[in-house]
Amino acid sequence: MIDVHFVPTPNGHKVSIMLEETGVAYRLIAYDMLGGDHLKPEFRRVNPNHRLPAILDHDPIGGGGVPFAVFESGAILLYLSDKAGGAFMPADPRRRSLAQQWLMWQMAGLGPMHGQAHHFIRYAPEGQDYGIARYGNEARRLLAVLDRRLGEAEYLAEEYSVADMATWPWVRATRAIALSLDPYPNIGRWFEAVGARPAVMRGTEVKNAPNLSSLRPTLTPEQWSNLFGENMLKGSEG
């Protein structure tokens, strides 16, 4: 059994999609991020970085009977692939490298840059023109890169892999920053195909009750501090 410390965000949905794809038994432990659940000291034994998602595997790879924690959504996808005998990582070495490259690209590029675009467009105090332009441009640039890749290949690593599972929920989230996918026909084709997979549907329906769905959600000062301010710092530093 795998405990998934979870919020229904793109990073959380990567993991719920992979668990649905592989059929591994899991239970969700829902976190109230606005309430600062992820800042509690006891969460540190699962994720030293105080971010979601993270998993605790009670029947880990390698046995030993000691539960094993994994953090960082990309590392969780790779761990779950190993656990499922290499599922959704291509066996062919060249495709395998492609899956690793596009997974790293998602983790180091698309996720963080789109995350900053979400921050400046939706959560930062109004009037942050520089941040909105910088991360909005980068978000669009990365979509153009993705569109070009998906014009060359049906899936990022030619076959469906963890790289698609990592990327798809972030493309889905572009609706929250009012970024149209119309200029990206190859993304549109791939987005439909991946989204039609039953496991992807189940994985995103899981706890799919985003309470932050409006373009500019209203946060209380306490909630803002838990996500972006003093409380957030205290949670990681304390």
Ligand SMILES: N[C@@H](CCC(=O)N[C@@H](CS)C(=O)NCC(=O)O)C(=O)O
């Ligand atoms: N690189 C990390 C990012 C994790 C992350 O930032 N998660 C967000 C939710 S999607 C979070 O925990 N936010 C809480 C906060 O910023 O305080 C991953 O991919 O797992």
